[in-house]
Amino acid sequence: MTQPPAPVRHQLRPVETLPAERESRELRRRPPQSTPPAPPIKPATWEWYIPIYFWLGGISAGAWLVAAAEDVAGEGDRAVIGTARYIAVGSLLGGTGLLIADLGRPDRFLNMLRIVRPRSAMSLGSWGLTAYGGVTAAGALLQAAEDGLLGRRSSLARMSRGWVGRGVHLGGLPLALFVGGYTGVLLASTSTPSWSRRTGTLGPLFLSSAVSSGVAAVATALELRGRLGPRVQRRLARAEAVALSAELLLALRGRAHVADLASTRAEPLSDRAARALTLGAGVALPLMLEGGFARGWGNGTERRRKRRGRLALRQRPSRRKLGLVASGLALAGALALRFLTTREGIRSARTPADTWRATRPDEAEGIY
Amino acid sequence: MGRGGATTFQMDLANADCILIMGSNFAECHPVGFRFVMRARERGAAIIHVDPRFTRTSAAATSYVQVRAGTDIAFLGGLINYVVNSERWRDDPFFREYVSHYTNAADLVHRDFQDVAELGGLFSGWEPEEGCYDGETWQYEGHCRVVQVDGKKQPISGLKSGQALGPRAGSTSGGPPKRDDSLEHPRCVFQVLKRHFAAYTPEMVEQVCGVPRERFVKVAQSLLRNSGRERTSAIAYAVGWTQHTTGPQIIASAAILQLLLGNIGRPGGGIQALRGHATIQGSTDIPTLYDLLPGYLHMPSSMKIDDTLEDYVKNEGGDGGVWANTRQYLVSLLKAYFGDAATAENEFGYQLLPRITGDHSHLPMFVKMHEGQVDGLFLMGQNPAVGGQNAGYQREALARLKWLVVRDIFPIESATFWANSPEVRSGKLRPEEIATEVFLLPGATVAEKEGSFTNTQRLVQYHEKAVDPPGDARSEAWFMYHLGERLKRHYAGSTDPKDRPIQALTWDYPTEGPHREPVVDYIVREINGYTWAPTWDARNQLVSYKQLEADGSTACGCWIYCGLHGGQNYARRREKGDGYLSTRWAWSWPSNIRMLYNRCSADPAGRPWSERKKYVWWDEASGRWTGIGDRPDFPADKRPDDPGDPAERGLARLAGDSPFILKPWGKAWLFFPFGMKDGPMPTHYEPWETPVHNLLYEKQERNPMTQRWDVPGNPYHRIADPDYPYVLTTYRLTEHHTAGGMTRFNSWLSELQPEAFVELSPELAGELGIENTGWVTVTTARGEAEARALVTRRLRPLTVAGETVHQVGFPWHFGYEGLARGGIANDLIPLVADPNVTIHEGKVLTCNLRPGRARADGSAR
Amino acid sequence: MITPGRAYGFFTDTTVCIGCKACEVACKQWNQLPADGRELTGHSYDNTCELSATTWRHVAFIEQFDRDRFEGLEPPAMVEPWGNLTGSEEWSLPGQRWIFMSDVCKHCVSAPCLEACPTGSIFRTEFDSVFIQQDVCNGCGYCVAACPFGVVDVDKEGDGKAHKCTLCYDRLKDDMQPACAKACPTESIRFGPVDELLDRATDRVRELRQRGIPAYLYGTDGVMEEDCDTSQLDGLNCFFLLLDRPEVYNLPPVPARPSVNTGRGLLATTVAALGLTAAAFLAFASDRT
C-alpha cells in the first residue's frame, strides 16, 4: 500500500474583507432559531457494564495498593495481603469480563493488542490492563502458594513472603495505579464537554476513588473473614480517610469546572439529589466514620486492649457493624460516582449548548 | 406554441438573464435540470419563483413571490399589461420589431368580436344552450373557418364542436390576414390584447393574487430589464399551471408574455415545459392518449368531416405550415400499421382506424366505469387508486369492473384496492362482493429492458438492458407483442368487419432469446420509417420526414421521429460535445433540432439581434441559414426577405420573416383565432372551488366551459363555501415519485419522507389547535384524509381583497401500500376538468381541517 | 485520474445545495446501508436527522424565517430568500431562507477518531482519507466519543462495529469519484484533490463576498471566520462553505482534539498516584512496631 500522503496544510490565500461582509457578520451573530434535530456530537455508546468495569478496575487497583503497602510499609499481615491479592485479581477479572462484553465484537478483544497508540487512552489502558492482569495473576499465584494450594512446602510460598513478593507488589504498583486512574483520563480524552472540561481532575478523582473502594473492599473482606484486627483496621481506615478526602475534594473541584455548562445548570433534580447523596452518604459519611476508626475510635483504650490480649482480635459487635457500613458506603459511593460521571457525560453530549460552550466560551449564552 | 413540447432545451437555461419559475417546483421535481438554473444564477441571472408555497425551488431562487393558488392568469395578465405599457417596451424598438414581424400582432380581428369586459366574463359567440362557443367572431377580419365534407367546404360554425373535433380541424378561408403594421388599428390583435389586459393593474394583481403590488412590479421590472436585444428571459412551468380548469390558458398567457418580450426562439429564452414521467414527452409524441395518433395527428372523429381520407387530410392539415403535408404523414403511418393491406384503393386502410365518439380521456372513462359501463381495464404503469382525482370514486369504479390487469413492478394500491383500501377497511366495500378479477402481472423495470426515453426537451435517449428481469417479469414490448400475436391468432378466421384492423395489422418484429422478446431496434426502425417493402431486408431507413410520400411507398410509425434511425439508431449516440448543444448526444425531434423556432434569434433581416444572443442567422454568402451549431428550424434556404407565396401550400407560403412554421402564416399567436375552446385570449376565472369571489366578473366567476361531472360520489363545494374555508393545493416531494409505486416500496426513499403530511402555517395551526407532527384530518365533500401536520413558516396566510386566506399543502404521493404510507390527497379532489385537454384541477380546491385522525368509516361528514 | 499519494476530499458549497438528498441515497445505495426507518420528525424535511452507523451522508435542513429569525423585529417588508447571489438584483435582508447542508465525515487531517482507536482499525489511506477497517474494529466505541462532529457510530443493532463515510475508498481505488459527489445534481459536493479544492473554495468565497454575501469556509486552518477555528485538527479534508455561524449547521465552531487531554490527564493522575501511594504507605508504616 502506498504511504499516506503528508497532510495538506490548509493554507489559504487571504480573502479581503468587504464592508458588506462586516454588516452581515453582525447578522450572523443573531441567535439562530432553528434547532437541529440531533445533538452535534454523539454520546459514548457504552452500556451499564462500563461504569461497573471502572469501579471493579478501581477496586482491584486499590486492593493492590493495600497489598503493597501492607507488605512493604505495614506489618506484613499475611491475611491482609492475601485478601488484597485475591480481591485484586478477582475484581479485575470481573471488570475485564464486563469490558469485553460491552464491545460490539467481544470476539475481537485481542485486537486491542495489535498496536500501541500513546495518544489513545483506550490503547494505553488496554495495555495497562493486560500488564496489570499479569501482575495480579502473579499475585494470585503467589498467594495460592502461600495458601498451600500448590502443594505443602512450595518454595514459591517462601518467595511470596519474602523479597520476591515485595518486588511483585512494588513492581506492579504503578500498573495498578494506572488501571485505577486511566479510566478517568479515558473519559476526559473525548469530545464530551462535561468530561473533557475535567481533564485535570477526572483521572485523580477516579484514582482516589479506586483507592478508597479498594481499601474498603479489603476491609470488608477481612471483616467478613473475621480477620480485621484493630490495628489493621486502623491502618486501613487511615488510608481510606485520605483517599476519601481526596475523592471529595476532587469531586467538588471537578464540579466547579463544569458548573457553567448548560447540562449542569439544567440538571434534573433527581440527578442533583443523587449526587448529593453520593457525596454525602457515599463519601463524606464513610470519611467521618473512617476518620474515627483511624483515631482508634470505638476500639477502647490501649490499656484495655492489652488486657484482653489475644482476645483483642474479637471486637465489639456494634463496631464491626459500623466498620462494615463505612466500607459498604464507600464502595457504593465509588460505584455511584462512576455511574453519575458517565451519566453526566451522556447528558452533556446530548446538550448542544455544552458543545458550543466548550468551544466558544465567551458567547455561548443565547445559543439555543 | 403549436408543438407539444418545450420550445428550448434545459442546458440553454444557463444562458438566461432571468428565469421565471411559476407553476413548477423545479428544484424538487426536476433536480437534474435545475443545475442549469443554478448555473444561470451563478452567472448573475435573476431567478424568480412564484408559488403558493416556499419550496426548495424558492430557497434557491433570488426572489420568491407567494401567490394564491389558481390566480396565475391574473398575475401573468398583470405582467402583460405592465410590459406593453412600460416605457422600456415603448422606447426600445426591438420589442415592436420582434412582435410585429414574428407574431400576429398586426392582424385585424373580426369586426364582431366582443371581449369579456363587454359581456361580463364571456367572449362573443357564447351559446348558452350548447354550453360552448361558436368561434366565428374570433377569426381575423374577413376570415371564416371551414371544413370539408364529402369534398365540399362548409363553415365550421355549423358543426357542433364537441370533444370529438380536434383543435386543428378545418381550415381558414380568406387568404392572408389583413394587417396594420403600425399596430395602431383598434381591431389589430395588439390593440385588442392591450385593451383586454388593461384591467390587470398591479392593484388588481394584489387584490386577486394576494401579492403586494411592489413585489409584483419588481417581477415585471426584472423581466423587462432582462429582455431585449442583449438579454433574454426564460419561463419554466409544469403541472402547477396545467392542472387547472384554465390550465391551457395559463400557458397561453405565458406564451403571449414571452412573445411580447421577444424571448421565444432565442438563446436563454423560451418556455420550458417541465414534463413529468421520464418519457411522458415520448408518450404524447407516440401517444397513449385516446384522441391522438403518433406525431400529433388527430384520431379521426365519428363526425362526417373525417369520413374519408381525403376530407381528413384537408381538415387536419388545411392551414399551411408543416401540417400541409398531413397526407404524407398519415399515409405513411397507415402503411406502417397495415403494410400490404394499405392500398391506394382502400384509402390505405384509413377506414380501419377507429373513430372517436366523444371524450374518452381518463376522467370520463372512470365515470363510465363507475356507472358500470366498462368491463375490463389494463393498467400498465398507472396507479389511479392514489393518483386519480377523487381517488375513492376511482377505486369504487375499479370495483365495478369484471376484470383488471395491472402490470406493475410492485403490488400497488390499484391492484390491492379490493383488500386494503379505506373503503374496505371502513366496510363500505366488501371484498367478497367485489366481482373484479384482478391479474397482477410483474413488469420489468427500466434496467431490465431495452428502450428509449424522450425527455422534456424532446431528446430521445436510448437505454440498454443491464440485467434480465426476475422470474415472470417481462418487458412491455414483450407483453404487447405477444398479446398482439395471440389476438391475431384469435381473430384470424373471423369475418366480422370489426376484427379487420387486427387481421390487417403488420406484426413482423423479429424476436430473440428464450422468451421471444421482440427486438426493440426494429420497433425504432418502424417509428423512424422506411421505404415500404414486405420484408425487413428490403426496407431502407428514411433520414428525414421530408422523404415521406403519400402514395404508399413509405411507411413511418411517427413522422416527427423520422431521422431517428436514419442509418444508425441516433438515440444511442453518446458524444458529450460542448455540454451545451451537444448535438451528437442522442437525437431530438424534429430533425435533431434543439431549439424550436430558432429563426427568431435573428432579426427580420436575418442578422443576429446581438452578438451576445446570436444563435441562427442568414449567411448571404452561402445563401443558407446557419448558426452556432443547432439546425435552423426553418427552410434552410428561404431568404429573410422572401415574400412567400400566399397561393402556395405548406412552407412555400411563408414569408422569410415568419419563424413559426407550424402556424398557418408563420406568425405566433397573441390572439388565437381557433384551437382554444374557451376563448381567444386568456382571462382570469376563479378556480372551480375557491374561497373568494371573482373580482373581475360578478356573473361569470369560473371558466364557463369547465367540464364537470354531476354524478353521485362527486359533490362540489360552492364558491366561498363557509364549510370549506381553506385553499388546498397538492404537489410532489423530491423524495417520492407520483403515486409512489417506484419510491414508497423503497426503504431508502421511504425513510426520507416516511409518512403523509400536511403543510400549514403556524397561524392556521394555532387557530385550529393543530400541533407539529400531530394528526390532522383534511375534509372535503368527497371524503377525508388524515396525515401528520408539518407546521412551517414556509406557508403563510395571504391577504386577498382585504381578507385572510389560508393555504394548505398536501403532497399526494401517499397511499395504503408500501413502506411510506398515509392519507391519499386525491381522495379529497373533485372530478372537474378544463375544456381543452380534460386536465383535472388537482392544484387548487377548498377544504376544511381539524386536529385528530380520520373517522373509521372514512365518511365525509 | 485519482492518484494514490495525493490528499482528496470534498468541498461542499452549501449555497448551491437544493436539499434533494440524492447524495444521501446514493451513499446508501453504493454502500448497501440499511434504512433507519424513522417516523416523520417535524423537523423541516429532515427525517433522518443525523449521521449514524447506517447514514454516512446527511442533509441538514435549516428553516429561517423572518419573525423568528429576527426576534422582536417586524418582518422586513420585502422578503427575499437568502439566495440573492446575483448582484444584478437588489439584495435585501436575508429575512427568509431555507438552507441545506450535506454533512459527512470531515476526514480530519489529525483525526480524533483515528487517534482514539485502540485497535488500529482506523487508518489513513493513500488518499489521505480516514478509513475504518471492518475486519479489525471490535466495536469498543471509543472513536464515537472522540469524534468532535458526531460522525462515526457503532452499529449496535447490526454488526456491532463502527461505521462512517469511507470517502468511497473502494471507488477511489477504481478511479471513480465518490457516489455522493457523482449523484449531486448541482455540484454542491465537489470531490477532488484538497489543494485544488482549497483554491477553488477561496475563489468562490471571494466571489460571493464581492456580491455582498457573508460566505466563509469552515474546516480549514486559514481562519476566514473570526469565531471559527478548526486548526486543532490541522484542518478538515472535507470542508464547507457556510453562510451562517457554524452552530446553525450543527457544527462546533472550535472543534477540539481530545487526544491532547490524554497527556495532561495522565500527568495529573500520576501526581495523584504519587500522593496517594505516599499517603497509604505512611498510613501503614505508622503502625509498624
Ligand SMILES: Nc1nc2c(c(=O)[nH]1)N[C@H]1C(S)=C(S)[C@@H](COP(=O)(O)OP(=O)(O)OC[C@H]3O[C@@H](n4cnc5c(=O)[nH]c(N)nc54)[C@H](O)[C@@H]3O)O[C@H]1N2
Ligand atoms: N421527485 C419527483 N419528481 C417528479 C415527480 C415526482 O413525483 N417526484 N413527478 C414528475 C411528474 S409526473 C410531473 S408531471 C412533474 C411535475 O412537476 P411540478 O409541476 O414541478 O410538480 P408539483 O409539485 O406537482 O407542482 C409544482 C408546484 O406548483 C405549485 N402550485 C400549486 N398550485 C399552483 C398555482 O395555482 N399556481 C402556481 N403558480 N403554482 C401552483 C405547488 O405549490 C408546487 O410547488 O414532476 C416530475 N418530477
Ligand SMILES: Nc1nc2c(c(=O)[nH]1)N[C@H]1C(S)=C(S)[C@@H](COP(=O)(O)OP(=O)(O)OC[C@H]3O[C@@H](n4cnc5c(=O)[nH]c(N)nc54)[C@H](O)[C@@H]3O)O[C@H]1N2
Ligand atoms: N392531486 C394530484 N393528483 C395528481 C397530480 C397532482 O399533481 N396532484 N399529478 C398528476 C400527474 S402529472 C401524473 S403524471 C399522474 C401520475 O399518476 P400515475 O401514472 O397513476 O402514477 P405513477 O405512480 O407514476 O404510476 C406509474 C406506475 O408504473 C409502475 N412502473 C414503473 N416502471 C414500470 C415499468 O417499467 N413497467 C410497468 N408496467 N410499470 C412500471 C410504477 O411502479 C407505478 O406504480 O398523477 C396525476 N395526479
Ligand code: SF4
Ligand atoms: S429522477 Fe430521473 S428524470 Fe427525474 S430529475 Fe432525476 S434523473 Fe431526471
Ligand code: SF4
Ligand atoms: S469527522 Fe470524526 S469520524 Fe470523521 S475523521 Fe474526523 S474525527 Fe474521524
Ligand code: SF4
Ligand atoms: S469502535 Fe472500532 S474503529 Fe472505533 S475505536 Fe473501537 S476499534 Fe476503533
Ligand code: SF4
Ligand atoms: S464518499 Fe462514499 S461513503 Fe462517503 S458519503 Fe460519499 S458516498 Fe458515502
Ligand code: SF4
Ligand atoms: S445531492 Fe447535492 S444538491 Fe442534493 S442534497 Fe446532496 S449536496 Fe445538496
Ligand SMILES: [Mo]
Ligand atoms: Mo405528470
